[in-house]
Amino acid sequence: MSRPRPATIRDVAALAGVSVGTASKALNGRGSLRPETVARVRQAAGRLDFRPNQAARDLHADRTYTVGMITTDTIGRFSIPLLIGAEDILGAGQVSVLLCDARDDPIRERHHLQVLLSRRVDGIIVTGRRAGTRAPIGTDLPVPVVYAFIGSTDPADCSVVPDETGGIRLAAGHLRSAGRNRLVHVTGPEHHHSAQIRAAALTGLVADPLFGEWSEAWGRRAAGLLLARDLDFDGVICGNDQIARGLAEALREAGRDVPGDVAVTGFDNWDVIAEASRPPLTSVDMDLDGLGRTAAGLLLEAIDGAPRPGRHPHPARLVIRDSTV
Amino acid sequence: MSRPRPATIRDVAALAGVSVGTASKALNGRGSLRPETVARVRQAAGRLDFRPNQAARDLHADRTYTVGMITTDTIGRFSIPLLIGAEDILGAGQVSVLLCDARDDPIRERHHLQVLLSRRVDGIIVTGRRAGTRAPIGTDLPVPVVYAFIGSTDPADCSVVPDETGGIRLAAGHLRSAGRNRLVHVTGPEHHHSAQIRAAALTGLVADPLFGEWSEAWGRRAAGLLLARDLDFDGVICGNDQIARGLAEALREAGRDVPGDVAVTGFDNWDVIAEASRPPLTSVDMDLDGLGRTAAGLLLEAIDGAPRPGRHPHPARLVIRDSTV
Numbered sequence: 001m002s003r004p005r006p007a008t009i010r011d012v013a014a015l016a017g018v019s020v021g022t023a024s025k026a027l028n029g030r031g032s033l034r035p036e037t038v039a040r041v042r043q044a045a046g047r048l049d050f051r052p053n054q055a056a057r058d059l060h061a062d063r064t065y066t067v068g069m070i071t072t073d074t075i076g077r078f079s080i081p082l083l084i085g086a087e088d089i090l091g092a093g094q095v096s097v098l099l100c101d102a103r104d105d106p107i108r109e110r111h112h113l114q115v116l117l118s119r120r121v122d123g124i125i126v127t128g129r130r131a132g133t134r135a136p137i138g139t140d141l142p143v144p145v146v147y148a149f150i151g152s153t154d155p156a157d158c159s160v161v162p163d164e165t166g167g168i169r170l171a172a173g174h175l176r177s178a179g180r181n182r183l184v185h186v187t188g189p190e191h192h193h194s195a196q197i198r199a200a201a202l203t204g205l206v207a208d209p210l211f212g213e214w215s216e217a218w219g220r221r222a223a224g225l226l227l228a229r230d231l232d233f234d235g236v237i238c239g240n241d242q243i244a245r246g247l248a249e250a251l252r253e254a255g256r257d258v259p260g261d262v263a264v265t266g267f268d269n270w271d272v273i274a275e276a277s278r279p280p281l282t283s284v285d286m287d288l289d290g291l292g293r294t295a296a297g298l299l300l301e302a303i304d305g306a307p308r309p310g311r312h313p314h315p316a317r318l319v320i321r322d323s324t325v
Numbered sequence: 326m327s328r329p330r331p332a333t334i335r336d337v338a339a340l341a342g343v344s345v346g347t348a349s350k351a352l353n354g355r356g357s358l359r360p361e362t363v364a365r366v367r368q369a370a371g372r373l374d375f376r377p378n379q380a381a382r383d384l385h386a387d388r389t390y391t392v393g394m395i396t397t398d399t400i401g402r403f404s405i406p407l408l409i410g411a412e413d414i415l416g417a418g419q420v421s422v423l424l425c426d427a428r429d430d431p432i433r434e435r436h437h438l439q440v441l442l443s444r445r446v447d448g449i450i451v452t453g454r455r456a457g458t459r460a461p462i463g464t465d466l467p468v469p470v471v472y473a474f475i476g477s478t479d480p481a482d483c484s485v486v487p488d489e490t491g492g493i494r495l496a497a498g499h500l501r502s503a504g505r506n507r508l509v510h511v512t513g514p515e516h517h518h519s520a521q522i523r524a525a526a527l528t529g530l531v532a533d534p535l536f537g538e539w540s541e542a543w544g545r546r547a548a549g550l551l552l553a554r555d556l557d558f559d560g561v562i563c564g565n566d567q568i569a570r571g572l573a574e575a576l577r578e579a580g581r582d583v584p585g586d587v588a589v590t591g592f593d594n595w596d597v598i599a600e601a602s603r604p605p606l607t608s609v610d611m612d613l614d615g616l617g618r619t620a621a622g623l624l625l626e627a628i629d630g631a632p633r634p635g636r637h638p639h640p641a642r643l644v645i646r647d648s649t650v
Contacts, residue, residue, distance in 0.1 A: 051443045066444075069424075075405055084400055087426050096440060098391075099424040101412050115421060118376045119391075216601040242601065273597070276541040276567065 007048035016044040065095050067299065068116035070137065072128040072150065073104040077270070078288060082127055082148055085292025093300060095122070113138055123299045126150070131162055132193030144302035148295035149288065151311060158302065160295040160312045162286040164194055165201040167316030171237050171265040171284055172205050174318055178325065180235035180263050185209040186222040186247060187239025195239055198267070206237065214239070219246025227254055234262055235324075241266035245277040248323055252278060263324040279322035286316050332373035340369040390420050392624065393441035395462065397453040397475065398429040402595070403613060407452055407473055410617025418625060420447070438463055448624045451475070456487055457518030469627035473620035474613065476636055483627065485620040485637045487611040489519060490526040492641030496562050496590040496609055497530050499643055503650065505560035505588050510534040511547045511572060512564025520564055523592070531562065539564070544571025552579055559587055560649075566591035570602040573648055577603065588649040604647035611641050 013023035018041060026033055026041035044050075067090055071079050087097050098121060100112035116124060123143050128134065128150035136154045137145060144158070151159035175183060183206040188195040190211040199209040210225065212218035219242065226233060238244035244266030248258045256262055258279055266274055269285035291314040298308050338348035343366060351358055351366035369375075392415055396404050412422050423446060425437035441449060448468050453459065453475035461479045462470060469483070476484035500508060508531040513520040515536040524534040535550065537543035544567065551558060563569035569591030573583045581587055583604055591599055594610035616639040623633050 051439075066423075075409055080400055080405060083424075084426060087424065091425070091437075094440070096444065097424050099394075099408075099412065099422050100416070101409060112416075114376075115419070119421065242597070246601070272567070276571070 007045075007050040009050070011048055012041060012044045012050050015048060016041045063122050063303070064120045065093075066098055066119065066121045067095050067296075068098045068100060068112075068119075068121040068124040070100045070102055070109065070112050070116070070124060070126050072102050072109060072126065072134065074129060075099075075101055076129045078129050078149060079127055081288035082292035082295070085289040085294075086125055086148070086296040087292075088289075089293045089296035089300070095300070109137070117142065122303045125295055125299055126152075127295075130193065131164060131197075133159075144299060144307055146295045146299040146302065148292060155311065156309050158298055158307060158309050158312070160291055160298065160314055162288070162291060163313040163315050164197050164286070166313070167284040167286060167318075168198040168201045168237065168267065169205075170316060170318040171267070171282070172202055174282070174320070174324060175235040175237065175263055175265065176205075178263065182233045183207075183235045183237060184226060184231070184233045185237045185239075186219065186226075186243055187211060188214040188243070198239055202237065212243070214242060216242045216246030216249075219243035219248075220250040221246075223247045223250035223254065227251075227256075236262060236264045238264065238266050241268050241270045241273040241277075241281055241283055244281050244283070244323070245273050248277055248279065248281065259322070259324050265324060269319050274319075274321065277323070282318065282320045282322075282324040284316050285319050287314060290314060332370075332375040334375070336373055337366060337369045337375050340373060341366045388447050388628070389445045390418075391423055391444065391446045392420050392621075393423045393425060393437075393444075393446040393449040395425045395427055395434065395437050395441070395449060395451050397427050397434060397451065397459065399454060400424075400426055401454045403454050403474060404452055406613035407617035407620070410614040411450055411473070411621040412617075414618045414621035414625070420625070434462070442467065447628045450620055450624055451477075452620075455518065456489060456522075458484075469624060469632055471620045471624040471627065473617060480636065481634050483623055483632060483634050483637070485616055485623065485639055487613070487616060488638040488640050489522050489611070491638070492609040492611060492643075493523040493526045493562065493592065494530075495641060495643040496592070496607070497527060499607070499645070499649060500560040500562065500588055500590065501530075503588065507558045508532075508560045508562060509551060509556070509558045510562045510564075511544065511551075511568055512536060513539040513568070523564055527562065537568070539567060541567045541571030541574075544568035544573075545575040546571075548572045548575035548579065552576075552581075561587060561589045563589065563591050566593050566595045566598040566602075566606055566608055569606050569608070569648070570598050573602055573604065573606065584647070584649050590649060594644045599644075599646065602648070607643065607645045607647075607649040609641050610644050612639060615639060 009020055009023055013020045023041050026038045090097055102109035102112055124145045125148055126137050127148045131149055133151045133153045136152050136157055147159040151161045185202050185206040187209055210222050236247055244264050248264045251258055251262055258264055266281040266283035269283040274281040274283045294314055334345055334348055338345045348366050351363045415422055427434035427437055449470045450473055451462050452473045456474055458476045458478045461477050461482055472484040476486045510527050510531040512534055535547050569589050573589045576583055576587055583589055591606040591608035594608040599606040599608045619639055
C-alpha cells in the first residue's frame with residue numbers, strides 16, 4: 001500500500017521559494033504580502049495537496065468544530081434518525097460528530113464524557129433508545145449539552161423531547177372525527193415511560209388501557225382478549241406499530257373488518273411494520289429526524305453563546321393509511 | 326447555565342506554586358523533578374479538574390487516536406450493527422470515531438474525506454447500506470482505509486465482506502439434511518448484487534430463482550405464483566426475512582403447513598421480522614457486529630504498520646427457528 005508522507009508547510013515553502021513564515025502567512029491570509037507571493041504559495045499548496053494541520057489550527061482557535069454525541073443505551077432504531085438529522089445540521093456547519101456508545105453502562109458513559117472533554121469538543125448531544133428522562137450527564141461541564149429524545153431531569157438543561165401526549169391525541173382525534181366513539185387503548189409494559197405517558201394522555205377518551213409488551217404477539221393476544229370480553233369497540237389506539245399490526249391481523253383473521261368494523265392506529269410510523277401490515281397502518285410519527293435537527297440547531301446556538309435551557313417538545317404528526325379510512 | 330472556564334496549565338502551576346514548565350514536566354512525567362513536586366502538581370491538577378489539551382498533545386504525537394467512519398449511503402439497518410461492533414473494538418483501544426454520512430452523494434463523500442484528512446484521523450472505515458463493491462474512496466491516501474460490508478473494487482484494498490455465498494448455502498444444506506429435496510429460491514430484484522450472488526450460489530441446488538422485491542408483499546405474491554403453478558416443492562429459500570415472512574404466512578393461509586408441507590428460510594436474521602413471523606423464521610445471520618469488529622481490528626493493525634490487503638469474507642451462521650423444524 002503506497003502511503004506518501006503528507007506534505008508539510010516546509011514542502012510548500014520550498015516549492016514556492018519562500019520562507020516557512022511567509023508560506024504560513026500566505027495560507028492563513030495574515031500579514032502584508034504581495035499578491036503574487038500569496039498566489040505562488042497557494043499554487044504550491046494545491047500542487048502538493050497540502051492540508052493545514054487541523055490540530056495545530058485548533059490550538060489557536062476557541063473552537064474545534066467537533067461535537068460529541070453520546071447514546072446512553074446502544075445505537076438503535078430510534079437513535080438512527082436522530083443521528084442522521086443532527087449530522088445533517090452539524091455537517092452543514094462544518095462540524096464533525098464524534099460518536100460514543102455508552103451501552104447502558106455508567107462507567108463507560110463517564111469514560112466517554114472524559115474523552116470528549118479532553119478532545120475539547122465544542123458541545124455534546126446526549127441521546128438514548130427510550131424517551132423519558134435521565135440524570136444530567138455531568139455538572140458544571142465546560143461545554144453546552146443538549147439532550148435529544150431522552151430528556152434531562154434538570155429543568156435548567158436543554159432537552160428536545162418527542163411530544164408523545166400530542167401524538168397519541170392526534171390518533172384519538174382522528175378516530176373520533178371519523179365517528180369512532182368506543183375506543184380502546186392497547187399498549188406496552190405498565191412501568192414503561194412511553195406506555196404511561198400515552199395512556200395518561202388518553203384519560204377520559206378511552207376505557208382503562210391494556211398494558212402488555214411492545215410486540216406483535218401481544219397485539220394478537222390483546223385482540224383475543226377484546227373479542228372474548230365481548231366488548232363493543234370500534235377503534236383501537238395502539239402504543240406502537242408492532243402491537244397494532246398483530247392486533248389488526250388477528251381481528252381480520254377473526255372475521256372483523258379493519259377498518260370497517262374496527263379502526264386501528266399504530267405509533268412510531270416504522271415503515272417496515274406499518275406498510276407490511278394488512279391493512280397498512282395509520283400511525284403517529286414522532287419526526288425523530290426533525291427532532292435531531294432541532295437538537296443540533298439548539299446546540300450550535302448554545303455554542304455561539306445563546307443557550308435555550310428548558311424542555312422543548314417536538315411535535316408529532318399522523319400518517320394516515322388504510323387501517324382507519 | 327454555569328460554564329466555568331476549563332483550568333489551564335497556568336492555573337495548575339499557580340496552585341502548586343511552581344513554574345508552568347515544571348508543571349508541564351510533572352504532568353508529562355518528563356525531566357528530573359523531586360517526587361514531592363510531582364505529587365503537588367498532580368494534586369493541583371486533580372483539584373482543578375485539569376484536562377491536558379488533547380489538541381496540544383496531538384501535535385507532538387504521530388497519532389490522533391481518531392478514526393473516521395464514512396457510510397456511503399445513509400446510516401441504516403445494516404450499518405448500525407457494523408458501527409456498534411467497530412466502535413466496541415476502537416473504544417477499547419481509546420480510539421474515538423468521527424462519523425460521517427455521505428448519503429449516496431459523491432460531493433458529500435469527497436467533502437467528508439477532506440474533513441477527516443484535515444483532522445488527521447489515523448485511519449478510515451468505509452461502509453454502506455448494501456453489500457457488493459464500490460470504487461476506492463481515494464488514491465494514495467495518507468492513512469489506511471478498510472472497507473466493511475461493502476467492498477472495494479481494488480483488490481489491493483482491505484475489504485471485509487459478508488460471506489453471502491456460504492450463508493445461503495448454509496440454508497440449503499440445512500433443508501437438504503432435513504430431507505427437503507424439491508427446493509425453490511425466491512429473492513429480491515434481479516439487478517441487485519445480493520440477489521445475484523445468492524442465486525448463483527444455489528445453482529444446481531434449486532430451480533430457476535424467482536426475482537422480485539425485498540418485501541413481504543412480494544413473498545405473498547410469490548407464494549401465490551408457486552401454488553398456481555402447481556409445483557411440487559417442499560422447501561423455499563428466501564433472499565431475506567421479509568420475503569420469507571410474507572411467503573410463509575401466505576402458504577399457511579392457503580392451507581399449507583409450514584414447516585410440515587413446506588420449510589421456509591429467511592436471510593438477515595432481523596429479529597423483529599423473523600421472530601414475529603408465524604411460524605418464526607430460520608434465518609441466515611451475516612454477523613454484522615462481528616464483521617464490524619473484524620474491520621476495526623484490521624484497521625488498527627494497518628495503523629500499526631501491518632496492513633492486510635485483500636478481500637476478507639466474514640462467515641455467516643444459521644439461526645434455526647420453527648419454520649424449518
